[in-house]
Amino acid sequence: xxxxxxxxxxxxxxxxxxxxxxxxxxWRLLRRAGDWAPPTAWPRVSVLVPARNEDVxxxxxxxxLLAQDYPDCEVIVLDDQSCDRTGEILAELAxxxxxxxxxxxxxxxxxxxxxxxxxxxxxxxxxxxxLFFTDADTRHEPQxxxxxxxxxxxxxxxxxxxxxxxxxxxxxxxxxxPFFPWxxxxxxxxxxxxxxxxxxxxxxxxxxxxxxxxxxxxxxxYAAVRTDAVDDIALxxxxxxxxxxxxxxxxxxxxxxxxxxxxxxVFEGFTKNLFAGFGYRMLPFVLVWLWxxxxxxxxxxxxxxxxxxxxxxTYSVVMAAAGVFLAVLLWGISNARFGFPLxxxxxxxxxxxxxxxxxxxxxxxxxxxxxxxxxxxxVRARIxxx
Numbered sequence: 001x002x003x004x005x006x007x008x009x010x011x012x013x014x015x016x017x018x019x020x021x022x023x024x025x026x027w028r029l030l031r032r033a034g035d036w037a038p039p040t041a042w043p044r045v046s047v048l049v050p051a052r053n054e055d056v057x058x059x060x061x062x063x064x065l066l067a068q069d070y071p072d073c074e075v076i077v078l079d080d081q082s083c084d085r086t087g088e089i090l091a092e093l094a095x096x097x098x099x100x101x102x103x104x105x106x107x108x109x110x111x112x113x114x115x116x117x118x119x120x121x122x123x124x125x126x127x128x129x130x131l132f133f134t135d136a137d138t139r140h141e142p143q144x145x146x147x148x149x150x151x152x153x154x155x156x157x158x159x160x161x162x163x164x165x166x167x168x169x170x171x172x173x174x175x176x177x178p179f180f181p182w183x184x185x186x187x188x189x190x191x192x193x194x195x196x197x198x199x200x201x202x203x204x205x206x207x208x209x210x211x212x213x214x215x216x217x218x219x220x221x222y223a224a225v226r227t228d229a230v231d232d233i234a235l236x237x238x239x240x241x242x243x244x245x246x247x248x249x250x251x252x253x254x255x256x257x258x259x260x261x262x263x264x265x266v267f268e269g270f271t272k273n274l275f276a277g278f279g280y281r282m283l284p285f286v287l288v289w290l291w292x293x294x295x296x297x298x299x300x301x302x303x304x305x306x307x308x309x310x311x312x313x314t315y316s317v318v319m320a321a322a323g324v325f326l327a328v329l330l331w332g333i334s335n336a337r338f339g340f341p342l343x344x345x346x347x348x349x350x351x352x353x354x355x356x357x358x359x360x361x362x363x364x365x366x367x368x369x370x371x372x373x374x375x376x377x378x379v380r381a382r383i384x385x386x
Contacts, residue, residue: 005316006315006319009302009315009316009319009320009323010319012294012295012298012299012319012323013299013319013322013323013326015295016295016322016323016326016327016330017326019186019187019326019330020326020329020330020333022185022186022187022188022189023185023186023330023333023334024333025189025190025191026184026185026188026189026190027185027333027337029190029191030163030185030190030248030249030250030337031151031249031250032249032250032251032252032253033144033147033148033150033151033162033249033250033251033253033254034143034147034150034253034254035151036147036150036151036153036154036155037150037154038146038150039149039150039153039154042070042071042072042146042149043072043128043129043130043149043153044072044073044074044127044128044129044130045070045072045073045074045128045129045130045131045132045145045149046073046074046076046122046126046127046128046130046131046132047065047068047073047074047075047076047132047134047145048076048078048119048122048123048126048131048132048133048134049061049062049065049075049076049077049078049122049133049134049135049136050077050078050080050115050118050119050122050133050135050136051077051078051079051080051082051086051090051136052079052080052081052082052086052105052114052115052118053082053083053084053086054082054084054086054136054137055082055084055085055086055088055089057136057137058077058086058089058090058136059089059093060139061134061135061136061137061138061139061140062075062077062090062093062100063093064138064139064140064141064144065134065140066093066097066099066100067140067142068140068142068144068145068146069142069143069145069146070145070146070149073099073128073145074099074101074126074127074128075099075100075101076100076101076102076103076122076125076126077090077100077101077102077103077136078102078103078104078105078118078119078121078122079102079103079104079105080105080114080115080118081104081105081107087102087104090102101125103121103122103125105117105118105121106121111226111227112226112227113226113227113228113229113231115231116222116225116226116227116228116231117222117226119133119222119231120221120222120223120226123216123221123222126213128213129212129213130149130152130210130211130212130213131210131211131212131213131216132145132148132208132209132210132211133206133209133210133211134207134208134209134255135206135207135257137207137257137258137259138164138207138208138255138256138257139255139256139257140254140255141253141254141255143254144251144254144255147251147254148160148162148208148210148249148251148254149210151247151249152210152212152247155245155247156245157245157246157247158211158212158214158215158239158244158245158246159204159209159210159211159212159215159235159236159239159244159245159246159247160208160210160246160247160248160249161203161204161205161208161209161210161232161236161246161247161248161249162205162208162210162248162249162250162251162254162255163181163184163205163208163248163249163250163251163252163338164205164207164208164251164252164254164255164256164257165251165252165253165255165256165257165338165339166178166181166256166257166258166259166338166339166340167256167257167258168258168340169258169261170261170262170263170266172260172262172263172266172267173258173259173260173261173266174340174341174344174347175344175347175350175351175354176266176267176270176351176354176355176358177259177260177266178331178334178335178338178340178344178351179351179355180270181334181337181338182330182331182334182335182338184203184248185333185334185337185338186330186334188201188202188203189201190248194245194246194247197240197241197243198240199237199240199241202233202236202237202240202246203233203236203248204232204233204235204236204246204248205232205248206231206232207255207257207259208251208255209232209235215239215242215244218242218244219235219238219239219241219242219244220238222235224238225238227381228276229272229273229276229381230273230276230277233277250337250338252338252339267358267361270355270358270362271358271361271362271365272362273362274355274358274359274362274363275359275362275363275366276362276366276381279384280366280381280382280383280384281384281385281386282363282383282384282385282386283385283386284386285359285363286363289356289359289360292352292355292356293352293356295323295327296327296348296349296352297349297352297353298320298323299319299320299321299322299323299324299327300320300324300349302316302319302320303317303320303321303324306320327348328345328346328348329345331344331345331348332345366381366383367383
């Protein structure tokens with residue numbers, strides 16, 4: 001038993017060390033959107049924004065998009081049957097700037113998720129050679145489009161996705177939101193993901209999805225992923241499946257976003273996505289989250305037990321301390337790269353517990369067919385064991 005326990009603790013520390021190495025490699029590959037040289041010509045781009053009950057956000061978002069320092073762009077916003085002041089705000093903005101087109105959303109057809117249907121209509125209305133999908137809760141600096149398009153063109157990519165600066169205010173946001181960029185930086189080796197066709201090696205951020213129009217049409221657009229709750233990753237997987245190329249950039253200096261404003265929104269938003277991100281496969285989902293819990297909760301628990309005099313082992317002290325140190329280092333690297341407060345790295349055990357709870361809730365609601373988003377019940381997914 002003693003040798004097994006020692007080996008188990010060593011495996012945890014070694015795994016955490018591997019994640020640190022992946023994060024350091026990704027730090028180098030995840031370049032800032034402004035690092036690429038501008039192209040010789042700027043293609044026409046359609047900026048596409050789905051909006052449903054976004055009166056708190058839509059005005060600032062659209063004004064920031066209309067203020068882009070870009071020579072040839074149109075901004076199209078779809079009002080997805082909002083019941084707040086979204087439509088009124090958009091009508092006023094459209095009357096002030098002819099580059100803004102506002103289109104009313106059609107009724108949601110059976111078999112579609114709401115945002116996907118909105119984005120499908122937006123793409124059908126677009127005239128650009130490039131399609132830039134972004135969310136209504138984003139704010140863009142004037143150079144945002146130039147930087148993103150320069151990166152897409154220089155990398156000869158068919159899809160450029162980027163990570164904006166996530167604004168976190170409440171403690172629920174501070175403890176949960178950083179987990180998801182952290183998971184990309186720590187678990188997805190970009191050097192490998194860019195080269196292999198395997199769908200698992202893929203990530204995307206729906207707040208920033210820049211497509212070549214030809215590539216978007218080739219993969220079937222949003223119609224091809226109409227029932228996938230995690231539409232951004234599903235679209236990126238379609239890009240890979242069709243032999244096209246994708247790249248990820250860092251847009252923390254160009255775009256900022258506050259996804260959620262209270263704990264209820266945080267829990268609802270991530271509950272919608274977590275189980276869906278695994279393709280509703282139960283065994284991989286349970287095994288991955290169980291392992292995450294072991295790797296990031298066992299070392300601090302062991303240290304607490306040793307401090308309480310309930311465990312006596314010099315080797316356990318060393319391995320547990322190494323595990324905690326590597327976890328804090330890993331979180332510190334991620335928070336530094338994505339612009340989160342560095343002190344939040346010390347709270348990683350709390351973050352782990354909260355995300356494990358959200359993961360369990362995500363699977364439970366999906367199995368029962370009770371997942372919701374923005375007042376709509378989501379299409380019931382087919383649950384698979386593997």
